[in-house]
Amino acid sequence: MKKIMSVRGITAAIVLVLLLIAALPGLAACTENPAKEPAGDDSGTKIEIISPQNGATVPPGDVAVTVQVTNFNIVDKQGQANVAGAGHVHFYLDFMAPETPNQPALAPSGVVWAHVSGTAYTFKNVTEGTHTISVELVNNDHTPLVPPQVYDITINVSPQGPYGGGYVGTENVTPPANTGGEGYGY
Numbered sequence: 001m002k003k004i005m006s007v008r009g010i011t012a013a014i015v016l017v018l019l020l021i022a023a024l025p026g027l028a029a030c031t032e033n034p035a036k037e038p039a040g041d042d043s044g045t046k047i048e049i050i051s052p053q054n055g056a057t058v059p060p061g062d063v064a065v066t067v068q069v070t071n072f073n074i075v076d077k078q079g080q081a082n083v084a085g086a087g088h089v090h091f092y093l094d095f096m097a098p099e100t101p102n103q104p105a106l107a108p109s110g111v112v113w114a115h116v117s118g119t120a121y122t123f124k125n126v127t128e129g130t131h132t133i134s135v136e137l138v139n140n141d142h143t144p145l146v147p148p149q150v151y152d153i154t155i156n157v158s159p160q161g162p163y164g165g166g167y168v169g170t171e172n173v174t175p176p177a178n179t180g181g182e183g184y185g186y
Contacts, residue, residue, distance in 0.1 A: 054153040076117035082139040097136035104142035
């Protein structure tokens with residue numbers, strides 16, 4: 001004689017399946033790395049923005065960007081024939097680096113960007129607000145590497161420091177705790 005599962009048993013099984021389905025995204029998130037990893041390929045070639053840091057608050061005006069490049073030679077041969085493992089860096093402000101193979105990674109008119117034979121560039125007169133900085137390793141003819149080597153960050157430009165205070169030099173400084181002592185202006 002066949003036993004037929006009761007309505008209560010079927011309901012319990014459905015609830016269990018729905019709970020498992022609902023839990024899967026949370027379990028997957030436990031294995032994800034919330035920090036952005038630098039781009040890289042099998043050769044170990046990669047680029048990473050080391051300053052400013054992602055999410056940094058910086059004052060309006062000039063914003064210096066420094067990158068770290070691994071397993072790639074930065075050369076001053078822009079516009080010349082491509083050489084494997086050599087090229088230069090493109091820096092973009094509020095524009096995502098173009099990654100189309102075999103097409104120069106040039107930004108359209110009106111976009112702030114630069115092609116540099118070095119690992120640093122300073123964007124001038126950056127205004128208040130949230131901005132994206134994108135950098136890309138490119139060949140001598142400005143085409144992206146294959147696979148593309150791109151790194152992006154977002155910064156906040158504000159006349160107030162990251163903690164509501166001002167800036168000292170170009171470094172973000174944490175204001176001292178209110179100790180009730182003299183000299184802090186409290």
